[in-house]
Amino acid sequence: MTITISERRTSGGGRRRDELAAFLRSRRERITPEDVGLPPAPRRRTPGLRREEVAQLAGVGVTWYTWLEQGRPINVSTQVLDAIATTLRLDPVEREHLYRLSEVAVPPEPDVASALTEDVRTILAGLGPMPAVVANARSDALFWNDAYAALFPAVTEAPDGERNSMWQFFTLPPCCNPCVNLDEQVAESVAMFRYRYVRHRDDPEFQRLVQRLVDASPRFEKLWRTQDVAVPKPCQKDFLYPRVGKVATRTTSFDLSVRPGTRMVVYTFVDEASRANFARLLADPSLARPDHAH
Numbered sequence: 234m235t236i237t238i239s240e241r242r243t244s245g246g247g248r249r250r251d252e253l254a255a256f257l258r259s260r261r262e263r264i265t266p267e268d269v270g271l272p273p274a275p276r277r278r279t280p281g282l283r284r285e286e287v288a289q290l291a292g293v294g295v296t297w298y299t300w301l302e303q304g305r306p307i308n309v310s311t312q313v314l315d316a317i318a319t320t321l322r323l324d325p326v327e328r329e330h331l332y333r334l335s336e337v338a339v340p341p342e343p344d345v346a347s348a349l350t351e352d353v354r355t356i357l358a359g360l361g362p363m364p365a366v367v368a369n370a371r372s373d374a375l376f377w378n379d380a381y382a383a384l385f386p387a388v389t390e391a392p393d394g395e396r397n398s399m400w401q402f403f404t405l406p407p408c409c410n411p412c413v414n415l416d417e418q419v420a421e422s423v424a425m426f427r428y429r430y431v432r433h434r435d436d437p438e439f440q441r442l443v444q445r446l447v448d449a450s451p452r453f454e455k456l457w458r459t460q461d462v463a464v465p466k467p468c469q470k471d472f473l474y475p476r477v478g479k480v481a482t483r484t485t486s487f488d489l490s491v492r493p494g495t496r497m498v499v500y501t502f503v504d505e506a507s508r509a510n511f512a513r514l515l516a517d518p519s520l521a522r523p524d525h526a527h
Contacts, residue, residue, distance in 0.1 A: 250304035253334040257302045260321040261287055269320070291316040309335050338435040353489065353497070362515055363499055364482070370429045370494025371439050372399045383518040384472065384480065384500065384511065385411070397442065399426055403450040409523045413479070414471040423456040424463035431462065433494055469503065476520045478510040 262281035266272065269282070269290055282290075288298040293313055300307050301317075314337055318328045332338070357365055357378050364381035366374050366388075374381075374388050374396045382389040387401045387409070395401070402412055402422070412418075433439050447454045465486060472480045482500040489495045502508040514520050 249334060249336070250306065253331075254302055254304035256330065256334060257317075257321075260323065260327070261302075264322060268322075287317070287320055291320040293317070309337060311337055357497065360499060362512065363501060364511075365497060365499045367489065367495065367497050368398070369492070370433045371397065371436070371442050372426070373397050375495075380511075380515055381500070383515045383521060384482075386518065386521055387411070399446065399453075400442070400449075403446055403453045406527060408525075409527070411472040411474060411521070412470055413473040414469065418468055418470065419452065420456055420459075420461065421463055421468065423453065423459075424461040425465045427457070427460075427462045428464060429494060470500070474510075474514060474521050477514045479507065480511045480514065481507045 261284070264282050265280075266282065266286070269286075271282075271286060284299050284302060285295045288295040291298070291313070293316065297307070298317075301309065314331060314335055318331055323331060353367065354376060357367060357376055361378050361380045364378065364384040366377040366381045368374055377389055385398070385401075387405060388396055388398055391397075391401065395404075399422070402410065402415060402419075430439055430443065443457070447457060467483055467485045470482050470484055472482070474480070481503040483503055484498055484500055486496045486498050489497060502511060
């Protein structure tokens, strides 16, 4: 049997609502009346809370909540989902899952930096002399080791809101931008940036960053309008510091489980000359700083 486009959409929406219904039931059934301060009921046909109890605790109508749990195609607001998530005692991952199943914009992500484990920080520090940074999906630098700070002080010494590799690559004046193969990498970098953006399009901070880049950089705006998208992959980034020489690197990213989109980016040197030049830079990080100001 041939399925039309509209039927595919209906089928997909039906599967999503079925998953939403099953998820809500499973979360409701794991909570006892005593957990939420209700008197225990002597005879219950099903474990956990009743639908009417969830509705009462969340401050929503019993009929409306019943329809939601039955997977009916009804509209739902952020405020209502928040109330239900609180009532069902959902953790951050479960709350995000509820939002996505409900097709509602996911709330802003919690502070990723505070969630990084000590093990991740130890690994980051131990990677020296290879530069390494922990970044989020927006390419904000969250934590880095001394080698990364020596390689790219424009990022690590930037003020809040500008400690972002995409921002620095596209807004630094050419005389102060150490990335010398930007012309080769820029189109693919924007395409990979869009790949991450699409997966976090509900993040208002991501939306603001894109708009700031569009406003600040004609080159970024032109590339952004192409709508090109590419899966993130290792790429070569070549840095040139007049007082040190060229440092050619390859970047490799490792996803971290602390939050979707959070990754550790490690820079490896492509040749011995780059390794030697970087050793001089690491010994004296001031050699990377421009000899002038704007």
